[in-house]
Amino acid sequence: MTAVALSVRDFEAAARATLDPVYADFIAGGARDEITVRANEAAFGELQLLPRVLRGNAVRSLDITLFGGRASMPVLLSPTAFHKLVDPEGEVATARAAAAAGAIMVVSMASTVAVGEIAEAARRACEGADPPPLWFQLYLQPDREITEALVRRATDAGCAALVVTVDSAVLGAGERNRRNGFHDLPPGLRCENLVDLRDGENGHVRQILMSAEFTWEHVDWLRGITDLPILLKGVLHPDDARLAVRHGVDGLVLSNHGGRQLDTVPATLELLPEIAAAVEGRVPVVLDGGVRRGTDVVKALALGASAVGIGRPVMWALADSGEKGVRRLLELLREELDDTLALCGASGVADLTPELVRFPSWGPRSGRVVP
Numbered sequence: 351m352t353a354v355a356l357s358v359r360d361f362e363a364a365a366r367a368t369l370d371p372v373y374a375d376f377i378a379g380g381a382r383d384e385i386t387v388r389a390n391e392a393a394f395g396e397l398q399l400l401p402r403v404l405r406g407n408a409v410r411s412l413d414i415t416l417f418g419g420r421a422s423m424p425v426l427l428s429p430t431a432f433h434k435l436v437d438p439e440g441e442v443a444t445a446r447a448a449a450a451a452g453a454i455m456v457v458s459m460a461s462t463v464a465v466g467e468i469a470e471a472a473r474r475a476c477e478g479a480d481p482p483p484l485w486f487q488l489y490l491q492p493d494r495e496i497t498e499a500l501v502r503r504a505t506d507a508g509c510a511a512l513v514v515t516v517d518s519a520v521l522g523a524g525e526r527n528r529r530n531g532f533h534d535l536p537p538g539l540r541c542e543n544l545v546d547l548r549d550g551e552n553g554h555v556r557q558i559l560m561s562a563e564f565t566w567e568h569v570d571w572l573r574g575i576t577d578l579p580i581l582l583k584g585v586l587h588p589d590d591a592r593l594a595v596r597h598g599v600d601g602l603v604l605s606n607h608g609g610r611q612l613d614t615v616p617a618t619l620e621l622l623p624e625i626a627a628a629v630e631g632r633v634p635v636v637l638d639g640g641v642r643r644g645t646d647v648v649k650a651l652a653l654g655a656s657a658v659g660i661g662r663p664v665m666w667a668l669a670d671s672g673e674k675g676v677r678r679l680l681e682l683l684r685e686e687l688d689d690t691l692a693l694c695g696a697s698g699v700a701d702l703t704p705e706l707v708r709f710p711s712w713g714p715r716s717g718r719v720v721p
C-alpha cells in the first residue's frame with residue numbers, strides 16, 4: 351500500500367491494486383447483474399441524517415451486549431470465506447484484529463483456518479482479558495451428522511452463537527467467477543472446518559453442500575441439538591422474520607449476502623423498517639450489506655438494528671495489510687461512528703432512534719415502509 355488508508359474506500363482501492371484480479375473479482379462480485387450489490391450501498395446514500403444539537407454528549411459509549419456477550423462497538427465482522435486467499439495468516443490475522451478492537455467476528459464455515467485455531471488466536475491476542483464473542487456461521491448440511499459435527503467443533507472452540515445462512519438454496523451465480531474460472535481454492539488451502547468429517551474429500555469446498563431441501567423443521571431440529579443462540583442469516587421477508595421468531599430463533603442477520611445470492615432483492619437498509627416492525631424487538635436484528643461509513647452504522651441502528659456487519663471491507667483491509675489493516679479498518683469505523691454520534695447529539699447506541707433519519711425519496715408509493 352502506498353498511502354495510509356483513511357476510509358473503507360481507500361482499502362477497496364488498495365486491495366484492487368494488489369490482489370490477483372481473479373480474487374479481487376471474487377470478493378467484489380455479486381449474483382447476475384449485481385443490481386443488489388449496488389442497491390445496498392446506494393440505500394445508505396439516499397437516507398439522510400437529521401441531527402439533534404446541544405445534547406451534552408461529551409461522554410460516549412459504543413458498547414453493545416448481544417446474548418450476554420459484550421463488544422466494544424456495534425460493528426461485527428460478517429462471515430466471509432477463504433481469508434488465506436488474500437493473506438498468508440488468513441482468519442488468524444482477522445481474529446487477532448477483531449479481538450484487539452473488541453469486535454465480534456463471525457467465523458465462516460468455509461474458513462481456511464480451523465475454528466478452534468481461530469478462537470485460540472483471538473484469546474491469545476487479548477492476553478488474559480476476555481476476548482469479544484466469536485460466532486460461527488454454518489450452512490445446514492443434508493447429512494445431519496455433518497451439521498452436528500460442525501456445531502460440535504464450533505461449540506468446542508467456545509463460539510457464543512451460531513449463524514445459520516438460509517439464503518443459499520443453490521450457490522450464488524457469480525458470473526465474474528465463472529468468467530475467471532474461479533471455482534476452487536488454490537493448492538495448499540483447505541476449508542479446515544471440513545477436514546476429517548466422515549465423508550471423502552478432506553477440506554474441499556465441494557464438501558459444502560447447498561440444498562433447497564431445508565424447511566423450518568430443520569431449524570427446530572437444530573434448536574434441539576444445541577443450547578447456543580441461533581441467528582438466521584438471509585431472512586428478507588417480514589413473514590419469514592415472524593416465522594423465525596415463532597420457531598425460537600434468537601436473532602436475525604438481515605442480509606442479502608452482499609448481493610451474492612438472489613439478484614434484484616431490495617437493499618437490506620430498505621427492508622429494515624419492515625423487519626424491525628415484524629420482530630417487535632423480540633430478537634436482535636443485525637444488518638449487513640453495503641456498510642462502508644460510520645454514518646451507515648448510525649442509520650441502521652436508528653432504524654432498529656442492534657448491530658451491523660461488514661463483509662467485503664474486511665477482505666479488502668486484510669488483502670491490503672493483513673492483521674494491521676483489519677485493525678486500522680476497525681479503528682477507522684470506530685472513529686467515524688464516534689464522530690457521527692457526537693454530531694447527531696447521541697451518547698450511545700440507545701440514543702439512535704428513527705427521528706434521526708429522513709427518507710427524501712422513499713415516499714409512500716415507493717413500496718418502502720417509512721417508520
Ligand SMILES: Cc1cc2nc3c(=O)[nH]c(=O)nc-3n(C[C@H](O)[C@H](O)[C@H](O)COP(=O)(O)O)c2cc1C
Nearest residue numbers: 377428429430431458515607608639640660661662
Ligand atoms: C468474499 C465473500 C465471502 C463470503 N462468504 C460467506 C460465507 O462463507 N458465509 C456467509 O454466510 N456469507 C458469506 N458472505 C456474505 C457476507 O457474510 C455478508 O453477508 C456480505 O458480504 C455483506 O455485504 P458487504 O460485503 O457489502 O459488507 C461472503 C461475502 C463475501 C464478499
Ligand SMILES: O=C(O)C(=O)c1ccccc1
Nearest residue numbers: 431460522555558607610
Ligand atoms: O462467496 C460467498 O458469498 C459464500 O458465501 C461462500 C460460501 C462457501 C464457500 C465460498 C464462498
